[in-house]
Amino acid sequence: MEGVDHLAHERNKSEFDVDAMKIVWAGSPHAFDVSDRISKLVASDPGFRKDNRSTLSRKELFKNTLRKAAYAWKTIVDLRLSEEEAAKLRFYVDEPAFTDLHWGMFIPAIKGQGTEEQQQKWLPLAYKMQIIGCYAQTELGHGSNVQGLETTATFDSQTDEFIIHSPTLTSSKWWPGGLGKVATHAIAYARLIVGGREHGVHGFIVQLRSLEDHSPLLGITVGDIGMKFGNGAYNTMDNGVLQFDHVLDVYSIAFASIAVMLWVSQVTCEGKYKQSDVPRQLVYGTMVYVRQTIVADASCALSRAVCIATRYSAVRRQFGSQNGGPETQVIDYKTQQSRLFPLLASAYAFRFIGEWLKWLYADVTQRLQANDFSTLPEAHACTAGLKSLTTTATADGIEECRKLCGGHGYLCSSGLPELFAVYVPACTYEGDNTVLLLQVARFLMKTVSQLGSRLSSKKPVGTIAYMTRVEHLMQCRCGVQRGFAELSADLVEAAVAHCQLIVVSKFIEKLQQEIPGKGVKQQLEVLCNIYALFLLHKHQGDFLSTGCITPKHAALANDELRSLYSQVRPNAIALVDAFNYTDHYLGSILGCYDGNVYPKLYEAAWKDPLNESVVPDGYHLYIRPLLKQEIRTARL
Ligand SMILES: CCCCCCCCCCC/C=C/C(=O)SCCNC(=O)CCNC(=O)[C@H](O)C(C)(C)COP(=O)(O)OP(=O)(O)OC[C@H]1O[C@@H](n2cnc3c(N)ncnc32)[C@H](O)[C@@H]1OP(=O)(O)O
Ligand SMILES: Cc1cc2nc3c(=O)[nH]c(=O)nc-3n(C[C@H](O)[C@H](O)[C@H](O)COP(=O)(O)OP(=O)(O)OC[C@H]3O[C@@H](n4cnc5c(N)ncnc54)[C@H](O)[C@@H]3O)c2cc1C
Numbered sequence: 100m101e102g103v104d105h106l107a108h109e110r111n112k113s114e115f116d117v118d119a120m121k122i123v124w125a126g127s128p129h130a131f132d133v134s135d136r137i138s139k140l141v142a143s144d145p146g147f148r149k150d151n152r153s154t155l156s157r158k159e160l161f162k163n164t165l166r167k168a169a170y171a172w173k174t175i176v177d178l179r180l181s182e183e184e185a186a187k188l189r190f191y192v193d194e195p196a197f198t199d200l201h202w203g204m205f206i207p208a209i210k211g212q213g214t215e216e217q218q219q220k221w222l223p224l225a226y227k228m229q230i231i232g233c234y235a236q237t238e239l240g241h242g243s244n245v246q247g248l249e250t251t252a253t254f255d256s257q258t259d260e261f262i263i264h265s266p267t268l269t270s271s272k273w274w275p276g277g278l279g280k281v282a283t284h285a286i287a288y289a290r291l292i293v294g295g296r297e298h299g300v301h302g303f304i305v306q307l308r309s310l311e312d313h314s315p316l317l318g319i320t321v322g323d324i325g326m327k328f329g330n331g332a333y334n335t336m337d338n339g340v341l342q343f344d345h346v347l348d349v350y351s352i353a354f355a356s357i358a359v360m361l362w363v364s365q366v367t368c369e370g371k372y373k374q375s376d377v378p379r380q381l382v383y384g385t386m387v388y389v390r391q392t393i394v395a396d397a398s399c400a401l402s403r404a405v406c407i408a409t410r411y412s413a414v415r416r417q418f419g420s421q422n423g424g425p426e427t428q429v430i431d432y433k434t435q436q437s438r439l440f441p442l443l444a445s446a447y448a449f450r451f452i453g454e455w456l457k458w459l460y461a462d463v464t465q466r467l468q469a470n471d472f473s474t475l476p477e478a479h480a481c482t483a484g485l486k487s488l489t490t491t492a493t494a495d496g497i498e499e500c501r502k503l504c505g506g507h508g509y510l511c512s513s514g515l516p517e518l519f520a521v522y523v524p525a526c527t528y529e530g531d532n533t534v535l536l537l538q539v540a541r542f543l544m545k546t547v548s549q550l551g552s553r554l555s556s557k558k559p560v561g562t563i564a565y566m567t568r569v570e571h572l573m574q575c576r577c578g579v580q581r582g583f584a585e586l587s588a589d590l591v592e593a594a595v596a597h598c599q600l601i602v603v604s605k606f607i608e609k610l611q612q613e614i615p616g617k618g619v620k621q622q623l624e625v626l627c628n629i630y631a632l633f634l635l636h637k638h639q640g641d642f643l644s645t646g647c648i649t650p651k652h653a654a655l656a657n658d659e660l661r662s663l664y665s666q667v668r669p670n671a672i673a674l675v676d677a678f679n680y681t682d683h684y685l686g687s688i689l690g691c692y693d694g695n696v697y698p699k700l701y702e703a704a705w706k707d708p709l710n711e712s713v714v715p716d717g718y719h720l721y722i723r724p725l726l727k728q729e730i731r732t733a734r735l
Contacts, residue, residue: 102693103693103695104692104693104694105414105693105694105695105696106410106413106414106672106692106693106694109413109671109672109673109694110672110673110676112669112670112672112673113669113670113672113673114618114621114622114669114670115616115617115618115619115621115622115670115673116616116617116618116619117673117676117677118616119615119616119617119619120616120619120622120673120674120677121676121677121678121679122615122616123614123616123619123623123677124402124447124450124677124678124679125679126454131679133183133184133187134187134679135679136184137180137184137187137188137191138187138191138679138680138681138683138684139681140174140188141188141191141192141681141683141684142191142681142682142683142684144174146167146170146174147167147170147171147191147192147683149193149194149683149686150686152194152331152335152517153330153331153511153517154707154708155331157326157334160331160334160335161280161334161335161337163335164194164196164335164336165196165281167192167194167196168196168197168198171188171189171192171198172198172228174188175188186202189202190399191681191683191684193684193686194335195276195332195333195335195336195521196277196335196336197231197233197276197277197281197282197336197337198277199276199277199336200232200233200234200275200276200277200282201225201228201231201232201233201277201282203389203392204232204233204234204286204385204389205225205232205233205234205282205284205285205286206222206225206226206232207385207388207389208234208286208302208384208385209221209222209225209286209304210222211384211385211388211464212302212381212382212384212385213304217304221304229310230283230284230310231277231281231282231283231284232277232282232283232284232285232286233275233276233277233278233281233282233284233285233286233339234275234276234285234286234385235272235275235278235285235286235287235288235305235341236248236272236275236286236287236288237272237273237274237275238250238269238270238271238272238273239268239269239270239271239273239340240267240268240269240270241269242274242531243530243531243534245288245300245383246299246300248270248288248289248290248300249265249266249267249269249270249290250263250264250265250266250270250272250287250288250289250290250343251263251264251266251270251289251290251292252264252287252289252290252291252292252301252303253292253293254291254292254293254294254366254370256293256294256369256370260347261303261347262345262346262347263287263289263303263305263343263345263346263347264343264344264345264346265341265342265343265344270342271340271341271342272285272287272339272340272341272342273324273339273340273341274324274338274339274528275338275339275341276336276337276338276339277336277337277339278307278321278337278338278339278340278341279321279322279323279324279337279338279339279340280322280323280337280339281337282307282308282339283306283307283308283309283310283313284304284305284306284307285304285305285307285341286302286303286304286305286385287302287303287304287305287341287343288300288301288302288303288382289301289303291366291372293366293370293371293372294370294372296372298372298374299379299382300382301382302382305343305346307319307321307341308321316346317346318343318344318345318346318347319341319342319343319344319346320340320341320342320344321339321340321341321342322339322340323337323338323339323340324338324339324340327524328520328523328524329516329517329519329520329521330520331517331520332517332520332521333520333521333524377467377470377472378472378475380475380479381467383479386529386530387460387478387479387482388460389529390482390483390485390486390529390530390535391453391456391457391459391460391482391485391486393486393489393490393525393529394449394452394453394456394482394485394486394489395449395450395453395454395456395457396453396525397449397453397489397490397492397493397525398446398447398449398450398453398489400493400497400518400522400525401442401445401446401449401492401493401496401497402446402450402675402678402680403514403518403678403680403684403685403690404442404496404497404500404501404515404518404519405439405442405443405446405496405500405675406675406678406680406685406690407500407504407513407514407515407685407687407689407690408439408442408500408501408503408504408508408515408689408690409430409439409443409671409672409674409675410672410675410689410690410691410692410694411503411504411507411508411513411689411690411696412428412429412430412435412439412503412504412671413428413430413671413672413694414428414689414694414696415428415429415430415504415505415696416428416429417429430668430671431668433661433664435503436664436667436668437660437664438499438502438503439500439503439671440629440663440664440667440671441629441630441633442496442499442500443626443629443667443671443674443675444626444627444629444630444633445492445493445496445630446678447606447623447626447627447630447674448602448603448606448626448627448630449489449492449493449602451605451606451609452485452489452601452602452605452606453489454609455605455608456481456482456485459474459478459481459482460478460482462474463475463478476542476545477542479538479542480538480539480542480543481601483530483535483536483538483539484535484536484538484539484594484595484597484598484601485598485601485602486529486530486532486535487526487530487532487533487535487536487539487594487595487598488595488598488599488602490525490526490532491526491532493522493525494519494522494523494525494526497515497518497519497522497523498519500515501513501515501516501519504689507689507696507700508689510688510700512687512688512689512699512700512703513687513688513689513690514685514686514687514688514689514690515687515689517686518686533591536591536594536595537587537590537591537594539594539597539598540583540587540590540591540593540594541583543569543573543590543593543594543597544573544583544590547573547574562600562603562604562607563647564635564642564645564647564648565596565599565600565603565604565631566600567645567647568596568600568638568641568642568645568647569593569596569597569600570645571641571644571645572589572592572593572596572641573590573593575589596638596641599634599638602630603627603630603631603634606627606630606631607627609623609627610623610624610627622667622670622674625663625666625667626667626674628659628663629660629663629664629667632656632657632659632660632663633660635648635653635656636653636656636657636660639653639656676692688700688703
């Protein structure tokens with residue numbers, strides 16, 4: 100029945116202050132207020148409906164995305180939303196679109212790497228969306244290997260011009276979001292050539308389309324790369340292909356000193372290349388920035404899937420009826436708990452590691468401005484490794500949540516197939532996860548060689564086993580006289596272990612803070628222990644081989660996990676309520692707040708276009724002749 104809370108009995112079991120936990124999840128009372136207000140604004144506006152996406156063609160889907168993006172911008176302007184509120188609105192509209200790259204990469208790249216004069220010229224236009232930008236780095240032939248990019252930017256000091264060119268098919272820019280049909284400008288990464296000498300890959304601001312009629316400029320060939328995984332999903336995004344045919348990059352000449360897209364290098368009007376004494380890897384700064392946002396985004400995506408699977412697991416009953424009484428809630432099965440609750444704990448763990456990484460990134464950015472590069476290697480390793488760890492765990496976790504919902508998890512109306520299809524490229528974009536773990540492994544090798552065996556003593560006591568595991572895994576590999584390439588598969592395992600150590604230790608540090616609200620800290624302690632003991636159980640071979648735990652310890656840890664699952668069980672619904680997601684944002688009948696699943700599933704089925712007629716289109720052409728033929732055969 101509508102209006103009845105079918106999960107009230109679950110919510111009444113809660114042993115902690117859910118409203119206080121909502122503040123912890125949001126990060127602060129202010130952050131909660133903004134999220135709560137904006138999510139409800141989006142949910143209540145039919146202009147942001149998203150329940151029809153799976154029934155649209157690619158062109159209809161894309162045009163609808165353009166409509167929504169324009170509508171979102173009008174809403175932002177009309178309501179005079181702040182930058183924070185506008186970002187939250189785009190988040191709750193929940194549709195991959197060109198605006199992700201305009202706001203998520205194009206603007207950050209200019210802010211992070213542009214010179215003062217470039218920022219003064221481009222940021223006002225970008226903030227007012229009078230230009231729409233994309234981040235054009237990846238090419239058909241190279242994505243992971245940035246130094247392998249082939250696009251060239253040749254400075255001609257005779258004519259004082261930069262010429263951007265795609266010398267080969269494989270140098271075609273390929274994948275950049277927003278590039279295919281919308282972006283008017285790109286930050287294009289190209290090999291800088293001055294006076295016949297090459298100076299590596301740098302970023303250039305290049306106009307792609309006319310601001311009058313949106314037609315591609317002379318020398319620009321641009322389009323969409325075609326359908327991607329899933330039906331709706333990321334097909335709302337125009338990932339594009341771009342070729343330059345000796346394009347004059349007028350904008351680099353607009354300034355007195357021709358400034359490539361970096362404050363770390365300059366080409367003077369006299370055609371002299373000036374590389375300042377900063378690490379060339381600062382050209383990768385935007386990727387580092389986005390990787391840290393992706394970690395926070397992982398906690399959002401995983402918490403959405405866990406919210407759906409937890410609520411549905413409390414609604415779904417199967418087997419176990421005693422004397423005609425109700426069947427057992429599947430959330431009460433130990434197997435369901437052992438699959439679901441570690442994902443619930445991971446969602447909280449990723450939330451807190453995302454908070455810490457945001458601090459780390461802000462700290463390293465501040466240091467860079469003072470020419471202090473001391474923490475740059477650690478910041479790179481942490482953002483790369485934690486992006487890899489959290490996106491792999493989240494993609495796997497969303498799929499596990501689909502399976503936890505049985506057959507109904509496979510319906511689009513569950514929200515889980517779409518969530519999975521939109522999320523999984525996160526394991527690839529912003530750095531293939533294995534390639535990024537190799538960067539962490541390289542950092543660990545260097546650290547071990549510099550510090551000897553102890554990677555760091557700066558970890559909370561509760562993580563000694565985790566720290567010993569990393570050291571052991573590194574010693575086993577570093578001690579062996581074989582090259583990095585030969586040992587890379589093993590070193591990647593050590594890199595994962597290192598990142599898990601960071602997540603566990605930051606969760607423990609979070610619990611050392613003042614956390615208000617009845618029972619809130621206790622619930623987080625349970626989730627922290629579940630996260631740590633689940634991983635210890637999953638990787639117990641590593642831990643046993645280090646000798647820092649015995650088989651008895653491993654058995655005790657397993658017993659403790661079961662006990663912890665029992666402690667979470669009465670609080671599970673309240674713990675996912677604390678994410679404060681609207682039904683609109685969840686987009687899931689299985690995860691609806693009131694738990695009134697079956698009537699909603701049944702109602703939704705009849706809305707499918709296939710049910711517009713009781714006799715399907717095609718019956719008379721194909722089925723009837725078939726049936727008639729069978730009847731004739733039967734008479735023979
Ligand atoms: C609401 C929030 C929403 C969030 C979701 C956002 C949605 C985004 C939508 C998707 C958008 C996607 C965009 C993209 O995909 S953009 C393209 C991304 N591409 C990549 O990530 C490419 C990956 N490859 C690389 O980063 C580099 O090629 C790689 C690091 C792998 C190698 O670089 P390189 O060959 O130059 O360097 P070396 O390996 O030789 O290392 C040399 C030294 O430099 C150090 N290093 C490397 N990278 C960095 C860095 N980024 N920062 C600092 N230092 C770095 C490296 O450690 C070496 O140091 P040592 O010499 O001391 O060992
Ligand atoms: C949805 C989506 C959106 C994207 N948006 C953008 C965008 O806006 N802008 C942009 O510039 N790019 C974008 N990209 C491109 C993305 O950044 C690249 O696809 C990504 O960096 C991976 O590079 P690749 O495709 O070259 O993979 P590859 O490196 O070719 O990976 C293929 C396999 O090779 C392995 N491999 C590669 N190198 C090594 C090595 N040294 N050692 C061991 N194994 C290795 C990888 O682990 C992987 O298994 C997007 C991609 C996707 C899927």
